[in-house]
């Protein structure tokens with residue numbers, strides 16, 4: 001580790017995860033999509049590193065590449081001094097689920113439909129610990145309880161389709177947390193959860209951090225969640241990290257971060273607004289740089305309190321020209 | 327808001343219940359029921375947008391599916407455009423379903439993995455020139471016409487959601503049931519989609535049943551709100567009124583749990599204490615009483631009926647007059 | 663089906679009385695006896711009525727009760743069908759998995775080549791080839807006949823080997839392609855990533871998680887192909903002189919034994935319905951999303 005980043009020097013610790021110039025391509029029939037174009041970052045123990053960015057910017061692909069779940073064509077990923085890229089399948093399988101675990105973005109389809117929740121939860125526990133069947137099941141039930149699923153014993157016997165979307169997501173979260181991994185990759189982990197359960201799950205992840213020193217890569221579009229949990233934030237655009245800073249620094253300068261908070265009132269509901277914004281929406285898709293700016297700080301309108309609940313509310317007033325001046 | 331509508335409701339839901347058999351005894355007879363939706367009444371007017379919020383697992387998706395009769399209701403009736411959906415015949419039901427489209431919470435399950443997304447969208451379009459119209463729809467949801475021939479698994483989570491939205495809009499429905507339809511989208515795309523939906527609502531009078539955990543989106547998009555808890559509606563009313571002055575203890579807890587986008591105020595939430603009750607063995611009387619700070623003995627006696635809470639709102643709480651009211655996130659407000 | 667049998671040129675009474683008979687009185691008596699002088703519609707309803715009371719009638723030719731004839735031969739066909747199904751499954755599931763796992767490689771082409779071969783090679787030709795090889799050249803296996811399993815299991819298996827292989831490979835060809843396509847589709851599903859992320863070894867990912875999902879459509883096809891298996895049994899049983907239903911049917915057709923043909927076809931249809939029922943029931947175990955009503 002010659003090239004320590006400023007962050008690692010501050011903590012004086014060796015990063016638990018280092019990512020260097022990772023490249024990922026998806027080959028389609030006629031073209032190939034350059035989903036990740038050289039992403040690098042370091043992650044220290046106990047740290048939460050948030051990745052934000054617009055839809056399709058490659059966040060999930062970065063997450064998948066950390067576990068070797070997509071073919072990485074360039075760069076390297078190192079976990080605790082072990083190079084994951086290029087590691088053989090058996091060795092990688094031992095690390096996945098125990099040292100590095102992942103919560104996937106799609107809560108509805110990420111569980112095997114024909115196996116019980118109990119089987120899928122205990123599978124990882126039994127693979128990576130020496131717990132017996134009974135002990136693994138008890139541990140699984142306990143994990144379900146901790147993510148706020150009541151009646152855990154019965155839920156373990158159910159199949160995924162008998163659970164609500166949020167419950168499936170929590171089963172996935174429980175699975176990922178069950179072996180107390182050193183690195184947790186959480187890709188939109190709370191999209192299917194209501195705010196109360198979300199708070200509970202985030203608290204659980206925090207607890208894990210304190211207890212086991214778990215480092216978290218958190219992908220989310222929920223700026224409220226970012227503000228509450230992240231130590232550092234990276235903004236991705238078109239497969240690259242285009243901005244990276246400690247959360248406090250990013251949130252500290254309101255002129256930088258809340259571009260329109262002072263200038264615009266709460267979102268109105270007048271029809272002309274809708275139309276103007278729809279136009280801007282299309283405009284945005286074209287103007288890449290603008291889209292990047294908007295995808296991150298737009299809704300941080302701390303103005304007159306109306307959008308206080310705004311976790312990541314739609315920002316209908318954005319892009320009226322002023323933002324371009326950013 | 328309701329007096330503005332002098333028309334009949336587009337969708338009328340009366341006493342709707344949905345129960346799942348979760349255990350059977352030996353001869354295969356159900357021996358235990360899970361009450362996913364209990365006695366829900368709703369009405370939705372043309373051009374209106376009704377938000378449904380509530381705890382994860384409280385029965386929102388089941389309610390949506392039951393309204394469409396994707397699950398046959400255990401009890402209750404759904405009337406759409408004056409037609410009883412339950413008694414409609416197959417052909418008629420198909421026609422009704424064209425007019426009430428759903429964006430399922432599972433964006434992948436709704437798409438045929440073996441067909442290109444363009445073809446899936448084109449299926450719903452009436453008339454000719456379908457593929458061109460499908461491409462136009464793809465562009466309107468922020469994808470490109472070149473994505474027409476790609477397959478569902480080749481898209482990111484947010485892209486899949488937008489494909490599902492395009493697919494649901496293709497047949498030009500009158501009602502769109504959106505179950506967590508924008509949950510995987512970042513703010514700018516979310517805004518773009520909501521703008522598109524708002525535009526359709528203004529131009530074509532499209533109505534929405536909008537299920538979401540994202541309260542900011544619900545607040546911005548919905549005229550009225552229904553808050554659910556353990557299968558029942560516990561509070562309804564105009565969105566702004568519910569947000570600024572929630573009446574039901576559960577609504578208050580829900581709104582106070584929203585994360586605040588300011589690192590200076592981490593985790594100041596009035597979370598509900600206690601364990602989430604199981605829908606298999608719901609508490610007697612008011613289901614929230616086991617976690618409610620204001621619960622008294624009377625709460626255990628009967629399921630509270632909906633009662634007026636002012637401003638066109640109604641809430642199901644026996645202590646409606648005694649529970650504290652008023653805005654709840656003033657701590658952050660004062661310092662932000 | 664009923665009318666189809668009658669459309670086939672030839673007349674059972676001719677067959678019964680032998681070539682070139684001339685006794686019209688006997689002929690008329692025979693016709694009356696078997697009801698063949700009645701219009702077809704009447705014949706049909708009489709037959710239907712009998713079937714409903716469990717009476718399949720008796721053969722026009724041997725006078726034996728049809729139900730007994732079928733019951734005598736059915737075990738042999740059932741044995742052959744199951745043995746072939748097992749051959750088909752044993753070949754096609756691993757082959758399908760290999761084709762899916764090593765997609766685009768030589769192994770895939772190999773597996774698919776074999777599958778294509780299996781589809782395009784006619785049953786009877788492959789059967790004869792086997793006889794030539796194992797019986798004539800190697801003198802390893804008996805070329806025809808059948809031995810009851812309980813009397814001499816080893817001989818029974820020897821007799822069973824070639825017919826089952828003939829019939830099984832035909833079915834395996836289709837199944838391999840299906841299993842391959844299904845595995846490929848399942849491998850692109852989201853849950854596969856989750857399972858891999860848990861650190862589950864690849865062989866368990868494929869052999870348990872993916873396979874269990876891929877089996878759902880596969881079992882349907884196996885059920886559907888069972889009908890084809892009975893049909894294929896006709897040729898195979900004839901080649902190997904296997905005393906089963908298929909051979910019985912072929913004989914019946916030669917002899918224009920209307921009653922017997924009807925009986926056999928009806929029986930096959932019943933078996934088919936029964937197999938479909940089994941498939942439906944097996945769904946309940948394979949796919950938790952399907953509830954048995």
Ligand SMILES: Nc1ncnc2c1ncn2[C@@H]1O[C@H](COP(=O)(O)OP(=O)(O)OP(=O)(O)O)[C@@H](O)[C@H]1O
Nearest residue numbers: 026035055056057058059060061480482483484485
């Ligand atoms: N399996 C795949 N095959 C082909 N292209 C893919 C595949 N998965 C993703 N892509 C493409 O790669 C790009 C990046 O996708 P990725 O899933 O990483 O985005 P994301 O940032 O997670 O977006 P979202 O916020 O919508 O989830 C997108 O353009 C997407 O269409």
Ligand SMILES: Nc1ncnc2c1ncn2[C@@H]1O[C@H](COP(=O)(O)OP(=O)(O)OP(=O)(O)O)[C@@H](O)[C@H]1O
Nearest residue numbers: 162163164165166346362382383384385386387388
């Ligand atoms: N097919 C089913 N069989 C048995 N139980 C079911 C079935 N579908 C849903 N349930 C149960 O019904 C209850 C409500 O589920 P539903 O999916 O409607 O919740 P939801 O409000 O949409 O939650 P989320 O916000 O998490 O998506 C849950 O307890 C769930 O386990």
Ligand SMILES: [Mg+2]
Nearest residue numbers: 060105482483
């Ligand atoms: Mg993603």
Ligand SMILES: [Mg+2]
Nearest residue numbers: 164165387431
């Ligand atoms: Mg749901």
